[in-house]
Amino acid sequence: MKGACFLQVFNLIVLASSFAFAYDPSPLQEFCVAITDTNNGVFLNGKLCKDPKLATANDFFFSGLNIPKNTSNSVGSVVTPVNVDQIPGLNTLGISLVRIDYAPNGGLNAPHIHPRATEILLVLEGVLYVGFVTSSPNNRLIAKTLYPGDVFVFPIGLIHFQQNVGKTNAVAFAGLSSQNPGVIAIANAVFGSNPLIKADVLTRAFQLSNKIVKYQQSRF
Structure with a gap:
């Protein structure tokens, strides 16, 4: 029984890890040429894509x-x-x-x-x-x-x-x-964040003077 429970937990960990590292979606078709025209798109694989029949060489070219x-x-x-x-x-x-x-x-x-x-x-x-x-x-x-x-x-x-x-x-x-x-x-x-991070945060984090932090922020 304990062995079965361990196996289930192990499988869940592996499954969670696989999702955690899936930064880009896995393709469900050969290609999915992205478009912004909502009137002429086909919704495939979580993206609005051109109809594959209309894909051209220029869609894959730079x-x-x-x-x-x-x-x-x-x-x-x-x-x-x-x-x-x-x-x-x-x-x-x-x-x-x-x-x-x-x-x-x-x-x-x-x-x-x-x-x-x-x-x-x-x-x-x-x-x-x-x-x-x-x-x-x-x-x-x-x-x-x-x-x-x-x-x-x-x-x-x-x-x-x-x-x-x-x-x-x-x-x-x-x-x-x-x-x-x-x-x-x-x-x-x-x-150079927008808005700027408070100077006191950066002076403490980087162990710099307020003057240097202000100067750096003006540069960025």
Whole structure:
């Protein structure tokens, strides 16, 4: 009897875990091209989708990832996403892609989180210093210097970053395990929230002076 109860509990835990990690819906058909036109959509798999008979090659197509981006901004990097907003045919397929361009001598894809995706990064050009930080209580930094052809993985939900430590432009491509992985830039979220977080909260959390916190908030 006890064995049967244990088996039932175990099955429930496994079932709950499977739901907890199902961030993107599992497709119930070959594809489900997302549309916004409520008059011409077919409701499939929890999304409003184009009739599969009307799908075209352009629903699964994006062009332009070969074009370098202008990295002359405050952080020295540009992320070009290819997710369900750019390719409607990605809807329900659970994947997306980005190109990242980095300026020479320190161009930074600043510390950030993808709340719904693990990321796998491939370096095409340049030299990148990359890493992620494990969760509390250890907060251990796992980091490495990457060269063209190197691949690195950033686990879902962990703070991670990449910085160009070379003297030339750098380019990387990253695949993400969600059609819409989301991004939370740490500095922007903390110092540039709308409305702003009370300065006293941030002075205590970061052990900074009120003046520095106010300055940082003005920057973001």
